[in-house]
Amino acid sequence: MTERFDAVIVGAGHNGLAAAATLAKAGQRVVVLEAAAQVGGASVTREFAEGYVVSAGAQWLYQLQPAVKKALGIDPPLAAGRLDTLVLAEGGGEPVRYSAARAEGVGEADRRAYAVWAKRMRRFSRLLWRWLNRVPPRPGGESRDSRRLLRMAVGTRLLGKRDMREFLRLIGANVYDDVHECFASEALRAGLCLDAVLGSHAGPRSPNTVMTSLYRRGGDADPLALPAGGMGAVANAMLKAARDTGADVRTGSRVGRIVVANGRVTGVELAGGDTIASYTVLSNADPKRTVFDLVGARNFEAGFVRRAANIRAAGNAAKLHLALDGLPDVPGLDTGDLGQRLLIAPSPDAVERAFNPAKYGEFSAEPVMDVSIPSVHDETLAPEGSHVLSAIVQYAPYALNGGWSNAAKERFLETCLVTLERYLPGLRARIVEGELLTPVDLEREFGMTGGHWHHAELAPDQFLFTRPAVGAERYGTPLDGLWLCGAGAHPGGGVTGAAGYNAARSIIDRDAGR
Amino acid sequence: MSGRQVAQGRLVTPFYSRQRELDTVNRWHEWKGYTVADEFYCSELEYFAIRNATAVFDLTPMTKYRISGPDAPAYVDRLVTRDMTRVPVGRVAYAVWCNDSGQVIDDGTIFRLGELDYRLCSQERHLDWLLTSAAGFDVDVAHETADVAALAIQGPTSYATLDRMGLSAVGHLKPFNLMEVDFAGTSIVISRTGFTGDLGYEVWLPPQVAERFWDELFAAGRLTGIRAIGTDALELARIEAGYLMADIDFLPADTAIRPGRTRSPLELGMEWLVDFGKPMFNGRRALADELRKGSRWRLVRLDIEGNKPAKDAYIFAKPKGGEQIGFVTSAAWSPVCKQNVALGTVNARYGAVGDSLWVDIYYQRELHWTRKMARATVVDGPFWDPPRRRATPPGPY
Numbered sequence: 010m011t012e013r014f015d016a017v018i019v020g021a022g023h024n025g026l027a028a029a030a031t032l033a034k035a036g037q038r039v040v041v042l043e044a045a046a047q048v049g050g051a052s053v054t055r056e057f058a059e060g061y062v063v064s065a066g067a068q069w070l071y072q073l074q075p076a077v078k079k080a081l082g083i084d085p086p087l088a089a090g091r092l093d094t095l096v097l098a099e100g101g102g103e104p105v106r107y108s109a110a111r112a113e114g115v116g117e118a119d120r121r122a123y124a125v126w127a128k129r130m131r132r133f134s135r136l137l138w139r140w141l142n143r144v145p146p147r148p149g150g151e152s153r154d155s156r157r158l159l160r161m162a163v164g165t166r167l168l169g170k171r172d173m174r175e176f177l178r179l180i181g182a183n184v185y186d187d188v189h190e191c192f193a194s195e196a197l198r199a200g201l202c203l204d205a206v207l208g209s210h211a212g213p214r215s216p217n218t219v220m221t222s223l224y225r226r227g228g229d230a231d232p233l234a235l236p237a238g239g240m241g242a243v244a245n246a247m248l249k250a251a252r253d254t255g256a257d258v259r260t261g262s263r264v265g266r267i268v269v270a271n272g273r274v275t276g277v278e279l280a281g282g283d284t285i286a287s288y289t290v291l292s293n294a295d296p297k298r299t300v301f302d303l304v305g306a307r308n309f310e311a312g313f314v315r316r317a318a319n320i321r322a323a324g325n326a327a328k329l330h331l332a333l334d335g336l337p338d339v340p341g342l343d344t345g346d347l348g349q350r351l352l353i354a355p356s357p358d359a360v361e362r363a364f365n366p367a368k369y370g371e372f373s374a375e376p377v378m379d380v381s382i383p384s385v386h387d388e389t390l391a392p393e394g395s396h397v398l399s400a401i402v403q404y405a406p407y408a409l410n411g412g413w414s415n416a417a418k419e420r421f422l423e424t425c426l427v428t429l430e431r432y433l434p435g436l437r438a439r440i441v442e443g444e445l446l447t448p449v450d451l452e453r454e455f456g457m458t459g460g461h462w463h464h465a466e467l468a469p470d471q472f473l474f475t476r477p478a479v480g481a482e483r484y485g486t487p488l489d490g491l492w493l494c495g496a497g498a499h500p501g502g503g504v505t506g507a508a509g510y511n512a513a514r515s516i517i518d519r520d521a522g523r
Numbered sequence: 524m525s526g527r528q529v530a531q532g533r534l535v536t537p538f539y540s541r542q543r544e545l546d547t548v549n550r551w552h553e554w555k556g557y558t559v560a561d562e563f564y565c566s567e568l569e570y571f572a573i574r575n576a577t578a579v580f581d582l583t584p585m586t587k588y589r590i591s592g593p594d595a596p597a598y599v600d601r602l603v604t605r606d607m608t609r610v611p612v613g614r615v616a617y618a619v620w621c622n623d624s625g626q627v628i629d630d631g632t633i634f635r636l637g638e639l640d641y642r643l644c645s646q647e648r649h650l651d652w653l654l655t656s657a658a659g660f661d662v663d664v665a666h667e668t669a670d671v672a673a674l675a676i677q678g679p680t681s682y683a684t685l686d687r688m689g690l691s692a693v694g695h696l697k698p699f700n701l702m703e704v705d706f707a708g709t710s711i712v713i714s715r716t717g718f719t720g721d722l723g724y725e726v727w728l729p730p731q732v733a734e735r736f737w738d739e740l741f742a743a744g745r746l747t748g749i750r751a752i753g754t755d756a757l758e759l760a761r762i763e764a765g766y767l768m769a770d771i772d773f774l775p776a777d778t779a780i781r782p783g784r785t786r787s788p789l790e791l792g793m794e795w796l797v798d799f800g801k802p803m804f805n806g807r808r809a810l811a812d813e814l815r816k817g818s819r820w821r822l823v824r825l826d827i828e829g830n831k832p833a834k835d836a837y838i839f840a841k842p843k844g845g846e847q848i849g850f851v852t853s854a855a856w857s858p859v860c861k862q863n864v865a866l867g868t869v870n871a872r873y874g875a876v877g878d879s880l881w882v883d884i885y886y887q888r889e890l891h892w893t894r895k896m897a898r899a900t901v902v903d904g905p906f907w908d909p910p911r912r913r914a915t916p917p918g919p920y
């Protein structure tokens with residue numbers, strides 16, 4: 010007999026789990042089907058060398074939405090919170106540091122400017138996230154939509170006239186110009202530039218990179234943290250919340266296709282051939298995979314297919330994992346410092362120059378990096394006295410000219426190690442083993458098209474009312490019964506829980522006839 | 524400058540050499556990049572060839588696509604609004620296709636040449652849309668306008684002409700059927716289709732045998748009144764037949780800029796072509812929505828008093844004018860119906876069959892403009908629809 014559920018969720022990424030817990034709490038019978046052996050998707054902890062474990066996808070926790078934590082009743086334990094970001098100096102030496110509110114290691118003027126800048130960014134980020142945490146209204150839609158739109162507009166008005174003008178100016182601006190207007194320190198500028206472009210096909214001079222910077226700030230989200238036991242801990246907390254409310258979460262259950270009959274979704278078919286019936290299927294897989302691989306283009310109208318095909322989702326971020334037999338002795342940095350967030354970003358121009366080759370299908374000759382050594386705070390990640398280093402490396406374009414062959418990977422790995430050694434002298438001598446995940450590897454491991462951080466590029470044409478594409482901007486899609494609930498849906502990627510939670514709420518609203 | 528050359532100027536069809544010999548008035552225009560004749564000697568007389576004898580119209584420039592491959596049937600079915608699974612090999616289906624908003628991109632005829640092989644003919648070019656629609660289908664879409672020469676052979680003696688040419692087999696063809704026949708050692712396709720609302724055929728053949736076919740056809744038609752006709756004559760016949768013309772009676776949705784200027788098939792009187800029994804086709808959601816909420820426009824066929832064609836006229840609900848409820852898109856005095864006929868678009872609240880509407884007609888008499896409010900009665904179906912159009916086998920002439 011075919012099992013039947015109120016809702017089937019394809020994928021137990023953290024968003025799928027957030028959706029499951031929310032729906033189950035509302036009394037729905039929910040099953041989550043995850044292809045991998047463990048839950049979490051790119052929010053996962055796993056071994057990469059014997060005895061060494063790492064957050065294999067996302068490494069920093071900073072965007073988990075308070076509303077999601079509250080609704081799910083979760084508060085993942087942290088190994089460290091309130092971490093600073095250090096912009097490393099070449100060859101070691103005093104770094105520039107900044108946190109959500111303060112900057113140090115810069116001149117007095119920059120310190121003051123940073124405090125003002127950070128406050129402004131926080132205010133604007135809050136405003137943006139007030140929009141991002143709602144199901145986007147449909148301009149020209151029903152009266153409920155108009156009320157929502159009005160509320161957004163009023164929210165913007167409440168900023169005051171000057172702020173509003175500033176907000177609208179900044180949202181289209183590029184971060185390069187903004188940091189040059191505000192600061193004198195190259196290192197501080199560079200760090201803020203890198204923050205804005207992580208996970209995007211963009212350099213600091215690309216338009217709308219202030220918007221991505223505001224996005225990253227996550228509104229009222231937490232300051233920078235490392236979950237205890239790696240990012241898998243966040244997924245596990247959500248897993249527990251989902252199971253506690255009665256959701257059935259199954260790993261090792263790859264969905265082969267989403268079944269469509271008579272123009273609507275009727276369930277899913279597992280790779281093994283079993284079918285599970287449901288008139289509501291939420292896909293935590295990215296939009297392109299969902300449309301083209303799981304449902305099939307022919308089940309959508311052609312105009313929507315064209316838009317889905319044109320969703321940009323080619324990742325640029327690689328992930329480097331190193332097993333270390335000890336910490337390097339870096340001049341100017343103590344162990345506490347090495348436990349902070351370490352950036353390799355010499356200058357805004359260097360970040361931009363690192364991006365240039367990616368436009369033409371080549372990897373950066375001098376990549377920029379976001380480095381974490383979580384084992385400084387968390388002994389569970391490596392054997393005693395040993396450490397793990399995890400780095401987000403840009404730029405490594407998904408569609409590398411000639412493809413990501415082993416030789417190409419070797420060359421890029423060497424490039425990364427040379428760069429790391431320049432900023433963390435002595436590191437190479439400490440390396441026991443390593444693993445480099447290019448966007449192609451990330452795609453393979455996590456099922457995300459293009460290995461893209463956000464499942465779909467976070468850019469104005471794929472944001473808010475048009476994310477990921479017109480027709481699917483409110484979680485529902487043109488195909489009855491099919492919903493998106495992952496990073497590719499509104500508001501976007503990062504470990505936020507917002508997409509999954511919002512998608513579930515849209516379904517609950519629909520069922521309540523609201 | 525590199526040696527690369529781009530073909531410039533107008534193309535000519537494979538029948539051009541023969542048409543130029545027949546031409547007496549030197550009136551040509553461009554149709555989709557090709558040189559075609561407005562008329563060859565006199566469009567009125569050419570028109571009467573359609574209604575009284577055999578008229579030959581060169582429709583080579585008509586857009587033609589070949590759609591083939593394992594998924595061709597499913598592809599075509601998703602593309603258009605009607606149920607194409609019920610169109611067997613050897614049939615031609617008139618069909619309309621829409622964008623996701625249920626707005627008409629174009630209409631045309633789809634020839635099922637084989638189990639997995641179709642030809643789509645339309646007024647406009649649509650390669651982009653057809654390729655976009657191909658995502659997810661194992662199907663090959665090829666533009667074959669230049670590879671297929673085509674003639675419309677229309678009129679009461681058209682069968683007699685083909686019969687004399689040795690193509691009597693086409694006598695078995697019912698309207699909208701097609702067959703392959705041998706001609707000059709190659710296979711050509713003849714369908715019982717046309718744009719005139721009369722007995723008639725269309726011939727689809729390789730360009731290499733085009734001139735030879737023309738010569739044999741005209742030789743055979745000497746005693747059946749064969750005439751080459753230009754687009755002016757055809758235009759009159761198609762209005763009488765009540766057929767719509769893209770860019771005249773509706774705007775192809777992919778060329779519209781202003782919202783509200785496009786039309787749905789329901790608004791063009793094509794509800795019979797929309798099959799909501801099909802679970803999926805382009806525009807289905809929007810059309811189902813329109814069915815619930817109501818349409819904005821309605822296509823009307825008008826029988827207008829007097830004999831002055833209501834060209835470009837506004838349509839009113841009241842004889843004194845007042846609020847305009849629509850406009851005429853095609854209009855003509857129909858010699859064969861002895862009727863002043865028009866096609867138009869009105870606000871969907873108006874224009875039920877039998878209603879009286881009003882059109883204001885402007886016309887000139889010796890330079891002086893005159894305006895006349897004429898009663899326009901909404902009629903059902905085509906203006907010209909003789910039994911011979913359907914009779915199979917065709918009657919003798």
Ligand SMILES: Cc1cc2nc3c(=O)[nH]c(=O)nc-3n(C[C@H](O)[C@H](O)[C@H](O)COP(=O)(O)OP(=O)(O)OC[C@H]3O[C@@H](n4cnc5c(N)ncnc54)[C@H](O)[C@@H]3O)c2cc1C
Binds near residue numbers: 021
């Ligand atoms: C290199 C890199 C570094 C990042 N760093 C950070 C960071 O530091 N901080 C941060 O907040 N964010 C970071 N991100 C972004 C973040 O990881 C993602 O945006 C987020 O994890 C997406 O979550 P999700 O639940 O929407 O989707 P995913 O985590 O991608 O989960 C989708 C799930 O669906 C499953 N699935 C797909 N297809 C099927 C199928 N057919 N059947 C069954 N299951 C299926 C997959 O296996 C997967 O488990 C990073 C991303 C990358 C690529």
